[in-house]
Amino acid sequence: MTNQKDGIGRRKFLQMSGTALATLAVPPSVLAFSKIQPVDDPLKSYPYRGWEDLYRKEWTWDSTGFITHSIGCVAGCAWKVYVKNGIPMRDEQVSEYPQLPGIPDMNPRGCQKGAVYCSWSKQPDHLKWPLRRVGERGERKWKRISWDEAFTEIADKIIDTTLKEGPGNVVIPKRPFSVVGNTAYTRMANLLGAIKPDVSSMTGDLYPGMQTVRNPARTVSTFDDWFTSDLILMWHKNPIVTRIPDAHFLTEARYNGARLVNISADYNPSSVHADLFVPVASGTDSHLAAAIVNELIAGKHYKADYLKEQTDLPFLVRTDNGKFLRESDFNKDASDEVFYVWDSKSGKAVLAPGSMGSKEKTLKLGAIDPALEGTFKANGIEVTTVFERLKAEIAPYTPEATQKTTGIHPSVVRELVGMIAESKAMRILDGYNNQKHFDGFQCGRLKILILTLIGHHGTTGSIDTTYEGWKLEGKSALGKVEGRKGRSVSMVLAQWVWGEQYKRSKAYYDDAQLKEQIGFGVDDMEAMRKESEARGWMPNWQSIKNPTVYINGGINTFATSNGYQHLRDNFLKRCELFVVVDLRMLSAAMYADIVLPAAENTEMLDIRETSVTRFIHLFGRPVQPMYERKTDWQIMAGLAAKIQERARARGITRVEDPEIKAWIDFDKIGDEFTMNGAVASDEDALRFAMEKSKALGPGTYEEIMKKGFVAVGPSAGKTGPVPKDKPYRPFTVNVTEKKPYKTLTGRLQFYIDHEWFQRFGTEVPKPQFGGGVVGPKKYPFVRNSPHTRWGIHSYYRNDPWLLRQQRGTPDVRMNPKAMAAKGIKDGDTVRIFNSSGEFFAMAKAFPALPENMLFSEHGWEQYMYKGMTHYNFVSAELINPLELVGGYGHVKYKSGGFNPNRIFHETTVDVEKA
Numbered sequence: 006m007t008n009q010k011d012g013i014g015r016r017k018f019l020q021m022s023g024t025a026l027a028t029l030a031v032p033p034s035v036l037a038f039s040k041i042q043p044v045d046d047p048l049k050s051y052p053y054r055g056w057e058d059l060y061r062k063e064w065t066w067d068s069t070g071f072i073t074h075s076i077g078c079v080a081g082c083a084w085k086v087y088v089k090n091g092i093p094m095r096d097e098q099v100s101e102y103p104q105l106p107g108i109p110d111m112n113p114r115g116c117q118k119g120a121v122y123c124s125w126s127k128q129p130d131h132l133k134w135p136l137r138r139v140g141e142r143g144e145r146k147w148k149r150i151s152w153d154e155a156f157t158e159i160a161d162k163i164i165d166t167t168l169k170e171g172p173g174n175v176v177i178p179k180r181p182f183s184v185v186g187n188t189a190y191t192r193m194a195n196l197l198g199a200i201k202p203d204v205s206s207m208t209g210d211l212y213p214g215m216q217t218v219r220n221p222a223r224t225v226s227t228f229d230d231w232f233t234s235d236l237i238l239m240w241h242k243n244p245i246v247t248r249i250p251d252a253h254f255l256t257e258a259r260y261n262g263a264r265l266v267n268i269s270a271d272y273n274p275s276s277v278h279a280d281l282f283v284p285v286a287s288g289t290d291s292h293l294a295a296a297i298v299n300e301l302i303a304g305k306h307y308k309a310d311y312l313k314e315q316t317d318l319p320f321l322v323r324t325d326n327g328k329f330l331r332e333s334d335f336n337k338d339a340s341d342e343v344f345y346v347w348d349s350k351s352g353k354a355v356l357a358p359g360s361m362g363s364k365e366k367t368l369k370l371g372a373i374d375p376a377l378e379g380t381f382k383a384n385g386i387e388v389t390t391v392f393e394r395l396k397a398e399i400a401p402y403t404p405e406a407t408q409k410t411t412g413i414h415p416s417v418v419r420e421l422v423g424m425i426a427e428s429k430a431m432r433i434l435d436g437y438n439n440q441k442h443f444d445g446f447q448c449g450r451l452k453i454l455i456l457t458l459i460g461h462h463g464t465t466g467s468i469d470t471t472y473e474g475w476k477l478e479g480k481s482a483l484g485k486v487e488g489r490k491g492r493s494v495s496m497v498l499a500q501w502v503w504g505e506q507y508k509r510s511k512a513y514y515d516d517a518q519l520k521e522q523i524g525f526g527v528d529d530m531e532a533m534r535k536e537s538e539a540r541g542w543m544p545n546w547q548s549i550k551n552p553t554v555y556i557n558g559g560i561n562t563f564a565t566s567n568g569y570q571h572l573r574d575n576f577l578k579r580c581e582l583f584v585v586v587d588l589r590m591l592s593a594a595m596y597a598d599i600v601l602p603a604a605e606n607t608e609m610l611d612i613r614e615t616s617v618t619r620f621i622h623l624f625g626r627p628v629q630p631m632y633e634r635k636t637d638w639q640i641m642a643g644l645a646a647k648i649q650e651r652a653r654a655r656g657i658t659r660v661e662d663p664e665i666k667a668w669i670d671f672d673k674i675g676d677e678f679t680m681n682g683a684v685a686s687d688e689d690a691l692r693f694a695m696e697k698s699k700a701l702g703p704g705t706y707e708e709i710m711k712k713g714f715v716a717v718g719p720s721a722g723k724t725g726p727v728p729k730d731k732p733y734r735p736f737t738v739n740v741t742e743k744k745p746y747k748t749l750t751g752r753l754q755f756y757i758d759h760e761w762f763q764r765f766g767t768e769v770p771k772p773q774f775g776g777g778v779v780g781p782k783k784y785p786f787v788r789n790s791p792h793t794r795w796g797i798h799s800y801y802r803n804d805p806w807l808l809r810q811q812r813g814t815p816d817v818r819m820n821p822k823a824m825a826a827k828g829i830k831d832g833d834t835v836r837i838f839n840s841s842g843e844f845f846a847m848a849k850a851f852p853a854l855p856e857n858m859l860f861s862e863h864g865w866e867q868y869m870y871k872g873m874t875h876y877n878f879v880s881a882e883l884i885n886p887l888e889l890v891g892g893y894g895h896v897k898y899k900s901g902g903f904n905p906n907r908i909f910h911e912t913t914v915d916v917e918k919a
């Protein structure tokens with residue numbers, strides 16, 4: 006065996022390497038290699054060489070166990086992990102999901118990130134021990150400390166802060182979706198009266214616009230239901246990249262004859278699968294949606310009977326003041342939550358059943374035939390219908406009139422409307438991207454309206470936002486502390502105040518342009534925030550409390566927020582102890598005072614529930630936590646025990662918390678946390694959560710241990726039962742059983758007569774402003790920062806296998822023509838900037854983008870950028886005042902439901918060669 010090129014034979018090579026190795030300071034295992042005797046003719050005789058067994062045994066294992074991945078990934082997949090010598094070695098997809106009749110099976114579930122979990126989790130940035138900062142914040146100098154030291158320092162600080170500043174100056178957010186791990190933070194916050202920020206608002210994953218129409222807004226069908234559609238609109242959503250395990254249901258739906266439409270500002274990877282691609286200009290979707298609604302109404306493509314029963318479109322509105330006609334209009338003592346329709350049969354205004362104030366808890370109309378159109382006199386008051394208002398206000402948005410804004414030719418709009426009108430089972434896959442635009446609020450309302458007009462909502466289709474947790478009473482019970490609820494706030498508002506976003510927005514936006522575009526400036530925005538808090542619409546903890554102690558569980562707090570550097574610096578000025586609990590030394594941890602190592606996904610005993618499938622998935626702890634890692638439950642339980650120990654040693658007992666009519670029992674908090682030992686271990690807590698949930702119940706813990714997944718029972722659905730033999734579809738019971746919706750009118754509600762909606766002329770769904778991206782026009786590029794195929798946010802982002810599939814370094818993509826105009830070549834390092842900040846990245850030519858778009862994928866870590874910059878350094882912050890509203894039936898603050906959502910995409914930038 007001779008190497009042709011240099012003529013060195015294998016035998017010679019082994020001799021050479023043997024001598025070379027022997028002279029190096031190498032470990033004994035490698036020295037063993039130097040003793041190898043070459044084999045001249047392996048067919049004649051072959052000496053036993055024990056080390057080779059290592060290779061033979063490479064594909065053997067000691068044990069296996071199940072995991073899933075607890076990250077900001079909305080999917081949820083069962084994986085088997087192979088373990089050798091107590092180390093997780095390999096990942097394998099589980100392929101044993103049962104199949105529903107007539108629906109393609111979901112085997113196997115997973116993506117390329119899940120496939121590298123075991124190797125990636127051994128990366129050096131994964132935490133092993135508790136660390137305390139020894140240098141300045143952000144200097145990244147650390148000292149290893151014991152858990153006891155860490156817990157003691159945090160416990161004392163929590164007690165001291167509460168004694169000095171009062172309760173409520175401790176903040177405990179937690180994000181990724183594991184049931185026991187997440188609930189640990191909720192339980193701790195409830196016991197301490199701590200602030201629990203709504204993290205969904207921070208990530209921009211709320212749907213406040215849709216929440217005004219239906220409640221809860223974020224509800225989805227299980228994604229296998231996509232298969233039952235004959236028309237699927239992917240809108241603000243890129244499922245080929247962001248819903249990898251379920252994307253096959255889209256392509257399989259085509260075997261059913263389904264047509265796919267993709268509406269996106271760039272030709273994204275889902276576009277190639279579409280029958281129709283609609284390249285809408287960034288931030289103008291509400292105008293496109295309005296044109297579709299207008300065409301559907303003008304062409305009478307709507308189901309009148311369905312609208313009369315299921316929506317508020319026939320409800321009467323006064324022409325003098327634009328308010329709903331209410332029972333209280335005629336009788337001061339009567340309810341202002343009972344409304345009227347015009348009964349065509351009797352020719353008079355009659356009370357509509359099913360509203361919040363109505364005694365009739367049904368949508369059944371009985372003998373009434375509500376008029377959809379017309380103007381009437383009800384006891385001398387002139388009224389019209391919501392439908393009339395809608396028709397009049399949407400009329401200007403014709404396909405011709407909107408073309409200049411959206412860039413979409415009227416024939417394309419009409420082709421799409423034709424498809425919608427013909428469809429027997431239509432579905433909109435609505436991405437989280439929608440509500441990250443300013444006009445996403447109105448666009449969301451319009452999208453539901455499209456589906457509703459043709460009668461598909463809750464019947465033959467659904468609008469799938471992203472995911473919603475299942476109804477698991479055991480999970481709520483695990484977090485619940487009798488009489489004590491903690492303090493809930495909108496994370497966007499908390500960061501607005503604590504991170505002084507107001508100042509940055511003021512410096513960034515051109516106030517005159519802003520007023521012209523959206524009707525108000527940054528000062529007005531700040532005034533409206535204050536008004537909302539003063540009127541009790543949004544919680545005001547951010548204005549009266551301080552994040553003195555901040556325990557950050559599984560969130561890349563600043564990096565994934567707008568104005569990363571500005572937010573971080575201002576926030577840290579207020580925070581005296583910043584604790585980060587994570588698996589990794591992520592960007593947020595670099596600025597921490599104490600970093601605590603959370604268990605890897607292979608070391609957890611927990612479940613995750615995302616309602617995109619009917620299956621709950623298991624973290625089956627195939628290996629015990631390595632190094633000194635602890636699970637989130639153990640970390641919170643350990644901290645609670647330490648607080649109790651320190652309080653007793655210091656003679657501290659109960660602290661009253663009259664602001665929220667609660668109290669903190671410092672001397673009992675450890676016992677309270679574990680329910681006096683009943684949920685001391687991860688296993689206890691998990692059994693508790695599963696067994697106390699109706700949709701799971703006794704026996705399911707054992708079942709999930711065997712299979713890695715378990716199906717939920719019928720009661721798991723938040724808006725209707727989960728059928729045994731069919732995919733789950735939300736809001737069906739409102740149609741089949743005529744159950745009122747949880748809205749003020751009890752209907753899918755398209756009219757909001759709140760004073761602020763009237764102020765902005767947004768009572769009916771229609772564009773809130775002229776459309777486009779709101780950032781200053783002096784920066785010529787709109788910044789698009791969607792999610793990446795190669796990571797789940799910053800998770801997995803530095804995996805070598807995944808980096809090999811791309812450039813291995815943060816890139817920004819531009820249309821080649823725009824690059825040429827700027828003198829930028831593919832591979833150049835460029836500087837992307839605006840007055841908010843700058844970052845550096847490698848330019849990549851990308852013809853799939855419009856010329857005015859700069860595309861920087863979300864999720865790269867700060868330390869991967871030149872100069873420790875980051876893509877969210879340039880991201881601007883804007884608040885839509887419609888999301889500050891409250892005191893109106895179902896339109897009020899709700900964590901995970903209604904409060905200001907983070908708007909990421911109203912950002913313009915410029916770029917130059919660095």
Ligand SMILES: Nc1nc2c(c(=O)[nH]1)N[C@H]1C(S)=C(S)[C@@H](COP(=O)(O)OP(=O)(O)OC[C@H]3O[C@@H](n4cnc5c(=O)[nH]c(N)nc54)[C@H](O)[C@@H]3O)O[C@H]1N2
Nearest residue numbers: 241242243247269270273287288436437438791792797798
């Ligand atoms: N691989 C992977 N999967 C993920 C995640 C991940 O990080 N990686 N994250 C998960 C999470 S938490 C979320 S929130 C989701 C997010 O995933 P999606 O809901 O799919 O949202 P985005 O990726 O932000 O954007 C979707 C598409 O909208 C396009 N777009 C941008 N601007 C506009 C516009 O003005 N109008 C229209 N119509 N389209 C526009 C974007 O270019 C992109 O192609 O993904 C989830 N799944």
Ligand SMILES: Nc1nc2c(c(=O)[nH]1)N[C@H]1C(S)=C(S)[C@@H](COP(=O)(O)OP(=O)(O)OC[C@H]3O[C@@H](n4cnc5c(=O)[nH]c(N)nc54)[C@H](O)[C@@H]3O)O[C@H]1N2
Nearest residue numbers: 075077208559560561565586587591603790798799800863
């Ligand atoms: N410009 C721009 N910015 C965006 C977006 C965008 O589209 N554009 N998208 C936004 C969206 S949709 C989202 S969801 C956010 C994502 O924002 P984040 O949730 O902040 O993002 P991740 O990087 O996933 O950070 C989660 C961390 O949780 C850790 N973790 C995982 N499992 C566990 C666990 O069990 N316990 C603990 N303690 N830690 C765990 C992971 O290691 C990871 O570091 O980013 C938002 N930011």
Ligand code: SF4
Nearest residue numbers: 074078082115116119
């Ligand atoms: S990262 Fe998400 S999609 Fe990928 S395998 Fe894990 S759970 Fe499934």
Ligand SMILES: [Mo]
Nearest residue numbers: 077208210437
């Ligand atoms: Mo998200």
